[in-house]
Amino acid sequence: MALRLPPRAWGPGARRPNRVWFRSQYNGFTTVVRVSVRFVAGRLVVFGLIAVELIVAVAATWVYVAAAGRVVGAGTLPRDSTLVVLGSLVSDGEPGDYVRGRLDTALDLYRDGHVARIINSGNGSADAGDEPAVMRAYLEARGVPAAVIVDDPVGFDTADTCRGLRDRFEVRRPVLITQDFHLDRAIALCRRLGVDDPTGVVAECACSWPTVFRNHLRETFLARPRALLTAISG
Secondary structure (H helix, E strand, C coil), rough: CEEEECCCCCCCCCCCCCEEEEEECCCCCCEEEEEEEHHHHHHHHHHHHHHHHHHHHHHHHHHCCCHCCECCCCCCCCCCEEEEECCEEEEEEEHHHHHHHHHHHHHHHCCCCCCEEEECEEEEECCCCCCHHHHHHHHCCCCCHHHHHECCCCCCCCHHHHHHHHHHHHCCCCCCCCCCHHHHHHHHHHCCCCEEEEEEEEEEECCCHHHHHHHHHHHHHHHHHHHHHHHHCC
């Protein structure tokens, strides 16, 4: 099959064709089909939307199945739990709303006697404000002993945190601490990357609803499909 444009002069002010010609030849017969450019573009848009919806649906299903039954309540945790607080934005040495909510949840669990170790996993670069150092300072200022806290400065994203738990910390049954929109994906990804029996506790957040809405959209259309690709590629 060959694509042909109709013969036409393309001088100044000439009107461009809104149709394309497809010529095919079979058993000596030649067929010419004229198709609207808008028709082709419309079909491409439809197929693209279907592909996006399919990827989003597959990613959401994978996350749901992999995390099912692994989000637990604080009262069900064993006394020697290892908490993993997932890092997020910090500014001027202070945790942002999301990471503050995660740290406060970790504090509550520590004060209730459920915690043997707290791993603060985040971006330890100076450009990012050294998230684990800020998280450590926040916990220590509220009574958590320094010996209980472990810094993971190379948790640049959720997958890096999971790989660190598997390769460097060798944690069994880590308890991931993050907000609800993120927690299922974190559990699913850690399971796929070989972390031993991860569970999670939902952290609250004193965040504005536009911020929460934006993060839910990002989680659905970007973060979960990306996590699925990471899970497939390993």
